[in-house]
Amino acid sequence: MIIDGDYLRHERSLRRKLDLTLMPMVWVLYLFNYLDRNNIAQAKLDSFERDLGLKGNEFNIAVSILNVGYMLMQLPSNMILTRVRPSLFIPTWVCLWSCVSASVAGVHNFKGLVAVRFVLGITEAPFFPGAYYILSCWYTKKELALRIAILYSGLVLATAFSGLLAAGIFAGLSSVHGLAGWRWLFIIEGAASFAFGLIAFFILPDFPQSKTGSTKWLLTNDERKVAIDRIARDQVSNQDSNRSVWYGLKLAVIDWRVWVFAFILCANHTAYGFNNFYPTIVKGFGLGTRTITLLCTAPPYLIGARGDRSLHISIPMGVAAVGFIINVSVLNNGARYFASFLYISGCFAANSIVYSWASSSVSQTPEKRAIAGAIINLMSQLGNIWSPYFFSPGDEPRYVMAMLLMIGFSVASIVGCMVMRFTLARDNRKLLASFEGTGVRPNLYTL
Template sequence: MYFLNFVDRNAIAQARLNGLEDDLGMSGSEFNTAVSILNVGYILMQIPSNMLITRVKPGACISGWMLLWAGISGCTAAAKTYGGLVACRFFLGIAEAPFYPGATYILSIFYTHNELATRVSLMCCGQLLATAFAGLISAGVFAGMDGLRGLAGWQWLFVLDGAATAVVAMLGFWLPPNTPRSTRWLNEEEGELAEARMKRDRIGDALDKATAWEGLKQACKDGRTWLFCFMQMFHLSACAFNTFFPTVVETLGFDITTTLLLTCPPFVVAGIGSVVVGWSSGKLDDRTWHITAWLLVAVAGFVLAVSTLDTAVRYVACFIFSVGAFSVNAIIVGWASSTLSQTEEKKAVVLAMTNVLGHIGQIYGAYLWPKSDGPRYGIGFGASAGFALLSVCCAWVVRAWLIRENKRICASTSEPVNLHSY
């Protein structure tokens, strides 16, 4: 489901290489606006959807939204003007918004804080593999279907992506889990076990059950929420190259088909790295040092990419900054979930809020990669390096805060408690 979430969202990046801008009469920064506007719709829907998800069956909920975005994605092929494309992108953002925070919420009610990062990183492989294989899919569609039945290759791409998403969405009404007690393929004993595991994992400052609005208030009043929000915002700002990756690879000087094929390997490696780093973080019960180390790897890749136009060196840099930047996403999400899970309602809102502020970075990040700045793209790579360093700073502030909280919890109780991890 997450694979298709990103395939549909980023199809515009491949469509650009097949004449999308020319066919719709686009010029200047209009493509950047079409990329950016999706995040506006995405931001508007995230918090309301995750306030609702604790009151419905979450698996069925995200499947319903998936069916809606499948239809909108397919309809993008019918866009005849720049305005039509922008409208489709805005509503696609609204429809796609509930999936990621909803899916991470589902994982967070089944897996403990030491297990969560690995599971989220496995799910996030869907995003990375989508970016990797979208180029292969697009290359095949553009080569074999461009002009078929009067439709351009980029139009066929949107139609086929939407159709595949609709099929998976229908299966999603039966297959995903809901809560431990309401998942159809868990028996009563298994549901009790899953629920008991999570109760034992609750941290020392756990609260009683709350309403959806109380969960929103709890999240907003907790200063740690905002630190995680800014950490994720800076991190995703550093990852804004994702949508423009085919454009960056195009600067290597190959034809369109080869360019699309070359976008695949860096993200396959990034997917493997994400799982390994997520597993290592949970195994060692460490968050700060993992985030620091891998975002510094990303910074090194950004610096290398902007410092040369040599084809081989620049392509190696694509591997380095992709692995470094994307390896920490699951750690940040899992860290926020386990730290701010005093109630299920608060946790659901926190997951949405971190993603909301994260995607604010994607709105302005789209304008950091103007075509006029090519082929070096110094603005985009330089800003990405700076955002990565700011995310690292946020991680260390959170670490210091949690160390202080752990000391307070230990001093106030004689009972054994699960303390915040950092």
């Protein structure tokens, strides 16, 4: 039995150790996960399309096909994750996706590009829902909201610095050893993520109840006991003792709140569909050379990284909608560049909040939490599949039709958010009524 004073001391020590090992490792891997997935946007500003002979909407197809593989693998991956060691499972996939991403440098035509991008989606799929689930196994709801926001900043910074990195590689390595700059981009980023994947084998912990992974050298027995106890105390008062993976799948599929969260995130991802075309959008502002254009893609994403601790989803998505409206309403390039700060920061802020909100709202069993997280992220990828087709090559660089659709999906996200808030408030009233007269106040859903 751990007395209160010791409990708090062990909890502080546990949280500090996790923040110095688990969080930085997952953050770096997520940065590379997104960097390797989206470096195709920077490659487009080099000789990428010309070298591969891409025509019409073939670039859009290459962007979109990754998400098909990504969707196919997410649910089975998270079901498996509940029964294996995360410290082995996740780094293995990191190393696999790194090799696949680097192999884009070796393609020479559209068919080869589509094949590699499809496999890249499969190999990258296990990481984010898996990392999201592992964090929810170690951090309480209150702690998780901040950690997910920090994790999401890895995506923001990856998107921001990808332009800076590409500018340096294109300027310094183009034609070195007979390779175009975009081929070096894929090789260098793939090699770097592979190196961090190897490091992750030694840094990532397994589950709190296990003594494997970094847990065996990082935590004391008392810290492990506290880790198990505090997560159990933190769950909404509707827990189920059935730990079957298939039962967890059933609970997730029949819980309509899972599908509302999926709708919200899908709308957010659709509104964020400008990302793969943002360098081209900035090019249309006429700010200067290719290098200057790539450098100018960074500042709006850095502003976005500062905004992702918001307590709401609807407000950031409202800000994003304002940015899209400005973009289609004015011709002044300065105003349109300013508008991009609004829609980038708004979309990033909203996306990071959905994940932490969903984690605390659909967790009757750990298996349900893992599977529901995968379903939500899986269904949200529909937004990434169809949004590239909003950006018709003949409509660049303003992409008026795409911007109008972004406005519509921003509003849809706000509506979904309000529906979920109403639903969880109703469920909280039911929980309070079920505990009435017991003298116990239940843990409620976060609104």
